[in-house]
Amino acid sequence: MNAGPGALPPSVLAEAARAVSEGVQGTPGLSILSISHRSPAFDAILAKADADLRALLNIPESYAVLWMQGGASTQFHAVAANLLARAPAGAKVPVTADYVVSGTWSSKAAEAARAAGVQVNVVNPAVSKELTVADPAAWTPTTGKIAPLYSYLCSNETVNGIELLNDEARVLKALHPTAPVVADMSSDLLAMPIDVTKYALIFAGAQKNLGPAGVTLVILRKDLLATPAHPTARLPLMLDYATYLASNSLYNTPPVYAMFVTGLVLQWMRENGGLKWAVPRAAAKAAKVYTALESMRHYAPIIAKPWRSLTNVVFRVVDADGNPDERLEAKFVKFAETRRIVGLAGHRSVGGCRASLYNAVTPEEVDVLVHVLAEFDKLL
Incomplete structure (x- = not known):
């Protein structure tokens, strides 16, 4: 009952082990650990995993699914850096983003955003001993003519045991009405009911509820990338979501085996009823x-x-x-x-x-x- 890497289904473990020694469809006798990420066999693995995730979460075509690395901690910076690099022309500097800080990981995400140059507005009042979350009716999102660049929340704080999606409607209503919502769903994605279209960007480290360590899933509305990054933006190539969108997450060698096992988990989820x-x-x-x-x-x-x-x-x-x-x-x-x-x-x-x-x-x-x-x- 580890918090991460977490448990994997026995049937997935068996198939993952078999793929190591015997290979997968299209590569008989060649271990999954040795196949090329440019091969037709891996193309099929990635396409199947994408399709299963889209089916499980009813992800519309207006959203992209990106397969990245670095865990949620890397996304703390990537979110801020990507959205800041594409802030509307003439945006007030420093650019503000609203953060719900409900525990350890959202606190670290806010720290990363500040380091990236974002002015963080913590919308929820502090509470004693971090055993609860202030009533959403008391939250204070950014006000005025200029909306925050985005609103950010961690749906489930793995360390603290706090789940915001228990009251999702009130939580989302308490955020700025027009700002895109970003959510870290690393430890409850596929365990809680969500409408993806209520969020502009969702990310999740796979090693909790989706698969083994090594994969980070990003689900984002494609229009977030409609504006090219500002030429002066300090956005590293391998953190730029556009890099992954343009290359079908294959710009460089991805974590092939971790993606394969995550795909097996997604298939297992669908077979059991989603x-x-x-x-x-x-x-x-x-x-x-x-x-x-x-x-x-x-x-x-x-x-x-x-x-x-x-x-x-x-x-x-x-x-x-x-x-x-x-x-x-x-x-x-x-x-x-x-x-x-x-x-x-x-x-x-x-x-x-x-x-x-x-x-x-x-x-x-x-x-x-x-x-x-x-x-x-x-x-x-």
């Missing part, structure tokens, strides 16, 4: 864990209920007085490992515990987690 299957399944798994945590003496979910993540359940192990106890948390993590559950330690920056319930984690595996929680609770 979002109609995944969304209620994700909700049921999370509800089972939160219910167990709340019903036992020595656990405490720490995020306010309206914002609790369905994919990253963050909690503390507490003593008899209800106080978080790091010693007990360390014991619990080791106890779970003896029961063959790994990855329950919280992020190093916040501590506590975290269970990541990505799509490849089965309801049966969640039942095992609940049993282990109960077993450890009785020992204390």
Whole structure:
């Protein structure tokens, strides 16, 4: 139940292993690790993965799908750099962008935007202990005649266990009405219901809910690139979205194997019923864990209920007085490992515990987690 790289379906692992030793269609006997990214076989792999992603998310033709590298952290800078380089002529300097800072990763994204030269307006008031998000009705998007260059949010904070899409309508309504919306959906894409057309740009590191580490998916409205980058813009070639759009994500050698495995995950999703299957399944798994945590003496979910993540359940192990106890948390993590559950330690920056319930984690595996929680609770 690692937060990333996360679990992969057994059938995907089996097919990925077979491709390493036996090859794929069109390259019998040649390992997937050795095929050319310019070969017809890889063209077919990429085309199939693109088609499956578009089908799963109902992505219209007015949007491009880019396969990039560098993870979400690289996108923090790429988003700001690309949109700043294409800011309307005569735009007020410094150019402003609105950021919803709801946890660790959106905070880092805001820092990257400032470094790129964007004036960041944090729209949501700060809250104590980062256990909740201020009511969207109290947010303060940019006002005046000039709209922000874009509005930015992280739909699910993997570290903190905060999910904004639980109240997507109110969140989007609280943003500037005309600014394009950019969303980091690294840990909940394909686990939450979304309408892609409500966003101008979505990106996601694959290693959480989509595939192995090495791939970053970018879904963006093509008109964002209609204006060429300003000649004086400091936009590196390999961060420029136009580079990937013009080359079908093949300007240089891409992460062939990681893309292949991500394609297998997308195919697995479609075969199981897509979002109609995944969304209620994700909700049921999370509800089972939160219910167990709340019903036992020595656990405490720490995020306010309206914002609790369905994919990253963050909690503390507490003593008899209800106080978080790091010693007990360390014991619990080791106890779970003896029961063959790994990855329950919280992020190093916040501590506590975290269970990541990505799509490849089965309801049966969640039942095992609940049993282990109960077993450890009785020992204390």
